[in-house]
Amino acid sequence: MASTYDFDLFVIGGGSGGVRAARVAAGDGVKVGLAEESRYGGTCVIRGCVPKKLMVFASEYRDMTEDARAYGWDIKDGPFDWPAFQKNLHTELDRLEGVYRNLLANSGVETFDSRARLKDKHTIVLDDGTEKTAKTILIATGGYPVxxxxxxxxxxxxxxxxxxxxxxxxxxxxxxxxxxxxxxxxxxxxxxxxxxxxxxxxxxxxxxxxxxxxxxxxxxxxxxxxxxxxxxxxxxxxxxxxxxxxxxxxxxxxxxxxxxxxxxxxxxxxxxxxxxxxxxxxxxxxxxxxxGRAPSSRDIGLQEAGVILGRKGEILVDEFSRTAVDNIYAIGDVTDRVNLTPVAIREGMAFVETVYRDNPTPVDHDLIPSAIFTQPEMGTIGLSEEAAAAQEEIEVYASSFRPMQTAFAGREARVLMKLIVSRKTRVVLGCHIVAPGAGEMIQLAGIAIKMGATKEDFDRVCAVHPTMSEEIVTMRTPIRTA
Incomplete structure (x- = not known):
């Protein structure tokens, strides 16, 4: 029997979460439409994580040239060429947007370069007045800086x-x-x-x-x-x-x-x-x-369709990302749960499992590793010392020191390796790293902590020497308890 709708699924928003849900569902034979009013890739690819990280790399070269001289390299300082970097940056962002467009096209998703708003729970209106209908609608419009x-x-x-x-x-x-x-x-x-x-x-x-x-x-x-x-x-x-x-x-x-x-x-x-x-x-x-940032939920017909918004404009959803309207779902920053790109992607995958694979999958928002790309970086997962101490008795293992590479170059910069451990269960409740490359380290430490590793599990691992991260497995005595 032919569907009475134009699409089985219509996604509003072409960021990382929306694109992942759309193309995976389309790969399962679902007829999918997607509308994006700006650029494909969303905040992360076009206005956030990716260009920011490239700027982080650019900004770190000044220290590298200074340190290189301490290691014997005859390197001269020069001014930073913003226009040259910016040209290369936008070339890369254009390339990545093309990748996203191709992923959708190759998956069979029909795309619309248009703002979209809801007319009712099954009808989407595009900028030119065209109306599209869909059995299921997924809102993935992200957020914006305020x-x-x-x-x-x-x-x-x-x-x-x-x-x-x-x-x-x-x-x-x-x-x-x-x-x-x-x-x-x-x-x-x-x-x-x-x-x-x-x-x-x-x-x-x-x-x-x-x-x-x-x-x-x-x-x-x-x-x-x-x-x-x-x-x-x-x-x-x-x-x-x-x-x-x-x-x-x-x-x-x-x-x-x-x-x-x-x-x-x-x-x-x-x-x-x-x-x-x-x-x-x-x-x-x-x-x-x-x-701060706010959910991009304004003026897209959500409340008229029956979707309930929270105090900050976030779309309220259940553990399966379902809104108050049974056929409308929402993922990513517009729900203001955990506003990270990998989380939005996981929410998109859980949506597909729930709706199209007969496998109801709640989104797991527990123990998510994250990184802050300051200089030095911070990598973190689990509870802070303060939060952990508020819920149970803990031991704190920490080491702060000057890392070999920059100490040799005469820098006073210090790093921190820190584990928060439950005194009762010995489970590692949190790991916090402040160091160059902390984002890379926390990804791997996060696997062990997500698996429920104890302090003794960490202790059984042989250190990789000489590295900064070896301190994570060589700290034997707590520096304090709480």
Missing amino acids: RPDLPNADLGIVSDDIFDLESLPKSILIIGGGYIACEFACILHGLGVEVTQYYRGAQILRGFDDEARGLIAEAMRARGIDLHVGTDIVEMWPAGQAHDALTGSDAAMGAEGSDKAAKQGGVHGGPVCVKSTTGGEKTFDMVFFAT
Whole structure:
């Protein structure tokens, strides 16, 4: 019997999660349509993880050239060529977008380069007014960076803008203390920008292990980043213009209007003067807001179709990613569960297993390893020392030292290897690494911890010498209990 719908499945959003679900379902014989209003690959590939990591690599070469001289290489310093790097960066992003498009086409997914919104639980309306129907709809629209509710916030940039700058500023103020703020503080400093960072909290990287984030803050300051905690911005205005002269719609724009202005291209028009909560005023060539992200759920007909949204606009779903409407599902950052690309991909796979393979698969959000690409990096999985101590008696094993490679070059930088262990079960509850390459290390440590390894399991593994990571298996005595 022929279907009464145009598609068995229609996916709204062409990021990593949506593309994975669409092409795997299509490979199982499902008739799939997908609409993407911007570029295929989504935040991760086009505006997030991939271009950011390439910028991390670029920013690290300055230290490499300095260290190389200590190892006997006659290497001269030179200025960083932003236009040359940016050209290569966009060439690579174009290539990756092509890969995503080809994956969909080769899987038999019909794609629409259009914004899509729901008319009802089975009907999707595209920008040109075309309507498509589908038995099942999957929302995978991701998230977007937000500006604070502050007059003239449109004078600052957000993370989506950083890759398209015509030139790097001489000085920049970064507002925020999360991983995006800290990563870009390190990146831009490494590229030669004078970086100041304000964060309103008591310490950056809230929610991560206190000892680990404290070491990163120390390292950032030691590198020359002017990091201020307990500090926020209260006013901003174009340099050279009296801020009390701003009235009317400009002064009352706030966050929603600023987001709209940014999307229309009115992002940055020159140096900006800011006033902080500590009372100081200072001028920067650029202000960068890294103050959070919001689910991309606005104005796509979700509530009209019966989908229930949470306080922050996130789509509320059950353990199988099903919304309040029985045929509409949602995955990825738009659900605001664990906002990481590999998690969105796993949620997409679990969706396919549940809906099309008769294998109901709840999404496993427990013990997810992650990395923060500051300099040095942090790799982490499981509970922080503070969270673990709040739930049971623990032992803390930790080692902090100067790694061989950079110590030889005369650097004072330190690394941290840390395990949190249950005193009762001996299970390793958390692992936190602050070191060059921490992201690579935590991926492998995460396998053992996900399997429920005990401290004694770690102890039985022979060390690989000389490496930084050998400390993970050679720490025998806890430095403290809690």
